[in-house]
Amino acid sequence: MNLTSKPLAVIIFIILFGGISFSTAMGWWATESTKEPVTFTEGEFAGQYNPADIRGSYTFGDVENSFGIPSVILAQAFSIETDNPAAFAVKSLEEIYAASEFEIGTASVRLFVAFYNGLPIDLSTDMYLPENAAVLLKKRTLTPEQITYLEAHTVPNPTASSASDSPEPAPAQETESAPEAVTTPSASTTESSTERLVKGKTTFQEVLDWGVSQEIIEQVMGAPMPNPLTKIKDYCNEKGLEFETIKTALQVEVDKVK
Amino acid sequence: MKIFGKQLFRPRSIWIRRVVQWFFFLFIALISVNHTLVESGGGIPFLSTASLHALCPFGGVVTIYQYATVGTFVQKIHESAFVLMIVGFVLAFLFGPVFCGWVCPLGTVQEWVSKLGKKFFKRKFNHFVPAKLDNILRYLRYVVLAWVVYVTATSGTLIFAEYDPYFALFNFWSSEVAVGGLVILGVTLLLSLFVERPWCKYACPYGAVLGITNLFRVFQIRRVESTCKADGACSIMCPMNIPVDSVKTVRDHQCISCLECTSEAICPVAKTVVFNAGGIK
Numbered sequence: 170m171n172l173t174s175k176p177l178a179v180i181i182f183i184i185l186f187g188g189i190s191f192s193t194a195m196g197w198w199a200t201e202s203t204k205e206p207v208t209f210t211e212g213e214f215a216g217q218y219n220p221a222d223i224r225g226s227y228t229f230g231d232v233e234n235s236f237g238i239p240s241v242i243l244a245q246a247f248s249i250e251t252d253n254p255a256a257f258a259v260k261s262l263e264e265i266y267a268a269s270e271f272e273i274g275t276a277s278v279r280l281f282v283a284f285y286n287g288l289p290i291d292l293s294t295d296m297y298l299p300e301n302a303a304v305l306l307k308k309r310t311l312t313p314e315q316i317t318y319l320e321a322h323t324v325p326n327p328t329a330s331s332a333s334d335s336p337e338p339a340p341a342q343e344t345e346s347a348p349e350a351v352t353t354p355s356a357s358t359t360e361s362s363t364e365r366l367v368k369g370k371t372t373f374q375e376v377l378d379w380g381v382s383q384e385i386i387e388q389v390m391g392a393p394m395p396n397p398l399t400k401i402k403d404y405c406n407e408k409g410l411e412f413e414t415i416k417t418a419l420q421v422e423v424d425k426v427k
Numbered sequence: 428m429k430i431f432g433k434q435l436f437r438p439r440s441i442w443i444r445r446v447v448q449w450f451f452f453l454f455i456a457l458i459s460v461n462h463t464l465v466e467s468g469g470g471i472p473f474l475s476t477a478s479l480h481a482l483c484p485f486g487g488v489v490t491i492y493q494y495a496t497v498g499t500f501v502q503k504i505h506e507s508a509f510v511l512m513i514v515g516f517v518l519a520f521l522f523g524p525v526f527c528g529w530v531c532p533l534g535t536v537q538e539w540v541s542k543l544g545k546k547f548f549k550r551k552f553n554h555f556v557p558a559k560l561d562n563i564l565r566y567l568r569y570v571v572l573a574w575v576v577y578v579t580a581t582s583g584t585l586i587f588a589e590y591d592p593y594f595a596l597f598n599f600w601s602s603e604v605a606v607g608g609l610v611i612l613g614v615t616l617l618l619s620l621f622v623e624r625p626w627c628k629y630a631c632p633y634g635a636v637l638g639i640t641n642l643f644r645v646f647q648i649r650r651v652e653s654t655c656k657a658d659g660a661c662s663i664m665c666p667m668n669i670p671v672d673s674v675k676t677v678r679d680h681q682c683i684s685c686l687e688c689t690s691e692a693i694c695p696v697a698k699t700v701v702f703n704a705g706g707i708k
Contacts, residue, residue, distance in 0.1 A: 171703040172522075172646055174441040174686050181447065181518065181529055188514035192506075199506040200477035256465065370502055372583040398497045398583035 204231040207406070214289060220282040221290055221413065223259065224369060225275045230255030236282050246281055246302035247273070248326045271297040271324050275369075280322075281306065284315055291413040292318050299326045367420045369412075373397045373404075376419055380426035389418045439693060441686045444528070448535040455532050458482065459597035479597050480585065481505045484526070485633035487512025489587065492580040503585050515637065523644045524637035527627055528683035533593045533615075534627055538666070540619035553623045553668065561668070564629045565681060572632035592626060623666040628681060638680035646704045648677035648688065654699045661688035661700050671700065 192198040206222035209215050218235045229240040233255065244254035249265070251257055259278050266273035276296040283290035284306045292314070298306070303323040311319065365379050374397035376386060386394050395404055401419070405412040458475045465476040480486050486508030490501040500506075515526050527534055545552045556564065575587045588594055588605065592615050595608030618625035627634045650661070650671060661671035667681040671688045686702055687693060694700040 171698070171701050173691050173702070174443045177522065177525070177686070177702070178443045178447050178529070180522075181525055184518055184521075185514055185530070188510060188517070189507075192510040197506055198510055200475065200481035201505060256467075374581065374583050378582070396497050398493050398499075398580075400499065403499065 202226060204228075204234070206235055209289075212289075217288065220279045220286070220288055223275060223279050223282065225258070225260030225263075227259045227278075228255060229257045229259070232259070232278065232282060236286055238282060238285055242285075242305065243278070243281070246299070246305050247277070248299060248301050266299075266327055269297075269324055269327065271295075271322075273297055273299060273324065273327075277302070284311060284319070285309055291411055294413050294417045295322060297322045297324050299324055301326055365423050367401065367416045367423060369402045370400060371402075372400050376401070376423065379423050381419070381422045385422050386419070389415060389422065441692050444685060447529050448532075448538070451530045452532040452535050455479070455482065456597060463598075463601055477507065478503070479594055480588070481507045482511065483508055483593065484511035484515040485636075486585070488633065488636055489575060489579040489585070492576065493583060501579055501583060501585055503588070516640075519637045519640040519644065521645045523641050523646070523682055523684040524634060525684045526637060527631075527634050528685035531593075531627075533596055533631075534624055534683070536596060537615065537619045537624045537626060540616050541623050541666075544620040544622075547620065552621065553666070555621045567629050568631055568635040568638075571630050572635040575632045587632075623668075624683075627683065628667060634683075635680075638682075641678055641680050641682050646684075646702055648682065648684070648686075649701055649703055649705070650675055650677075651699045651701065654696050656696055656699075658695070660693045660695065664688055664693040 189198060202224065204227055206218045206220070206224075209217055209219050220236065223232060223235075229243040229249075232238060232243060233240045240254035240257070243249075244251060244257060247262060247265075249257055259275050262277065263272070263274040276294075277298050280290060280296040281298055281302050282288070287310065298319065300323055303319055306319060307316075367376065373386060373394055377383065377397060383394050390404075390410070392408070401415065402412050404410075405415050457471065458477060459479055461471045461474045461476050462478055464470045470476060475482075480503040486501075486504040487510075490504045490508065493499060493501050494509075500509075518525050541552070578586045588608070590605070590607045590611055592608055592612035595604050595612040598604040599609060599612075615626045622628065648671065652675060655672070657672060659672050662669070662673070664687050665671055666685060666687065667679070667683060669677060669679045669682055669688075671677055677688075684702075689700045689702055690697050
């Protein structure tokens with residue numbers, strides 16, 4: 170059977186776009202990670218979305234969809250001036266706050282969302298929020314522990330050169346407490362704001378590549394290391410380990426290698 | 428063109444292939460631009476906003492190991508790349524590497540640059556590399572393939588993105604592009620002035636994978652010896668320098684199924700160089 174160019178062109182289109190259509194119909198076609206965080210599996214908040222699973226690839230709109238916090242509020246909290254706050258990617262915060270002494274990024278959004286909605290979040294690690302976010306949170310109902318944590322982890326808003334001014338500057342009286350809170354963060358966190366950061370996407374292989382031995386990783390995990398290509402966060406979720414705790418312990422080991 | 432049943436003008440190239448190439452070039456370019464626009468709050472309605480990694484079938488190939496051992500995809504790779512990999516294999520099993528010859532926008536851009544090279548160098552074009560060296564270099568892409576698969580499997584990250592000229596071609600305006608990718612893209616385009624499809628011939632790891640299907644694909648390029656005038660036109664025309672006039676069936680791992688050697692294009696004798704499935708009537 171001979172085949173010429175025109176039928177071949179048609180067949181290429183049919184197989185290519187037919188394959189895509191078929192996989193879409195079967196639910197196999199995905200061009201990005203799902204923007205739906207995992208839910209709490211037990212306790213008072215079972216079934217609700219867990220802010221600890223917010224990823225850098227999420228937009229403020231994705232956060233709004235899952236947690237009901239308006240994108241405008243999120244933009245205000247992080248001093249983002251944009252016509253379309255829903256499209257703002259959480260990961261962009263790190264660039265905007267690059268000049269900040271303390272890391273403002275995805276973890277900051279997780280913290281803000283948890284406090285804003287009264288959801289539990291592990292506070293054993295240092296996560297920082299800008300003044301505007303702190304002002305907004307102080308208007309919510311916080312526990313004494315959360316207030317203490319917030320006061321110790323508030324940093325100045327970004328300067329005009331690195332980000333636009335706050336869309337709604339916080340009242341002077343309310344922001345007064347921020348400067349003294351800025352002095353408290355530990356130096357170790359400053360060191361960790363480099364490329365070698367243990368994050369949600371970090372694999373065991375990356376930690377090995379950064380010079381931490383398998384033995385030390387296993388000591389931290391308290392269990393044999395799985396396949397090195399496994400994401401640490403996935404492994405923690407699977408084994409019921411607290412990712413934030415493991416992350417911090419591994420980060421300490423990574424920093425030791427430097 | 429036919430007048431009173433007589434062939435007065437016979438097309439010298441497979442024009443429909445050019446149309447398909449243009450379509451996919453524009454399609455991927457628009458999606459890539461849209462991806463950038465969406466990240467900055469804009470976007471073109473009704474058009475995919477996928478990243479280029481999500482639309483590259485080679486992403487599926489490099490993530491096979493991790494998927495088999497851990498059950499997850501390499502960072503930046505999604506299910507769509509896996510689907511496209513399978514579609515690419517189906518096409519290649521039936522027709523050979525048509526993805527390279529008809530779809531891949533990087534191959535298309537190299538062909539465009541090569542048109543300039545043909546004008547400058549005439550018959551010397553695509554014959555600069557000594558045959559012996561060329562024969563060896565043709566296997567370099569399998570070394571690249573082995574390296575990419577190895578480093579991806581051991582690191583779990585898409586290290587090839589740092590060097591990928593295809594990614595650089597459609598992301599040169601974004602901060603995501605790596606200098607290594609831009610340099611390799613520049614070198615590729617420069618070499619395209621002297622050699623047809625230099626990246627495809629010597630370095631493309633996905634072309635290496637698909638090229639293997641030339642050994643067993645269903646539809647093959649075949650030369651009918653009884654009607655062949657042995658004028659060598661098919662070999663001269665072949666962008667991949669395959670000596671079509673010296674074989675009965677083209678099984679060269681570099682064939683991209685462009686059909687430019689067939690009787691539909693350069694071969695002056697009807698039904699002499701054909702694209703057919705031997706056993707299928």
